Amino acid sequence: MLIIDENIIALDDLADDLSHRFLDLAVVKAYTAKKIAFDSDDALQGKLRTLTENQAYIAHRPEIRSLQKELMMTDEIFQLKLAENDMQGALSELVIKIAGVISADISVDEHLPLKKGGHHGKKHTCGG
Known part of the structure; x- marks a missing residue:
């Protein structure tokens, strides 16, 4: 049984x-604006x-x-993907900082397809 105490409330x-601050970042707002524009482009959609x-028939x-x-x-798609990658990068940085506070042995997978160094991202160990 979960005991709710002051520490759990403080963590919550x-x-x-933290989530509100993340949503206020310029990179997140830029992504949101591009996503809204992408979703509202009827011709593109x-x-x-x-x-x-028709994906199954593309070869024929x-x-x-x-x-x-x-x-x-x-x-529009290119700009959305760039904004998405930028936002994911900011989120990865945040996760790395949080993981580093908990333990230097936590590995964080940075799957950023547009990041330099390869399309598979990289694993970051908080200890170095």
């Missing part, structure tokens, strides 16, 4: 404060739906392959 308050619905339908290439070159 700290977690709430229609093309994405068409591609998703040149117009679907062409649509995929077009979407891969779309600036």
Whole structure:
């Protein structure tokens, strides 16, 4: 049985404060704005739906392959992915700091596909 005491309440308050501060970061606000713009672009969403619905036939339908290439070159998608990567980087930095406070032996997987050094990210050990 969980005993709720002042420490648990304090930790809960700290977690709430941390999440609100994270959401107030410029990088998170930039991502949110780009995500809203991406989601509200009806033409782009229609093309994405068409591609998703026809994904199984991409090898046999040149117009679907062409649509995929077009979407891969779309600036809105590129900008959203950059903003997403920036936000994930900020979150990874935060997790590394939190893990380092707990123990230097905690390994944090930084799966940042657009980060320099490879597309698989890297593992960061808080101890160095």
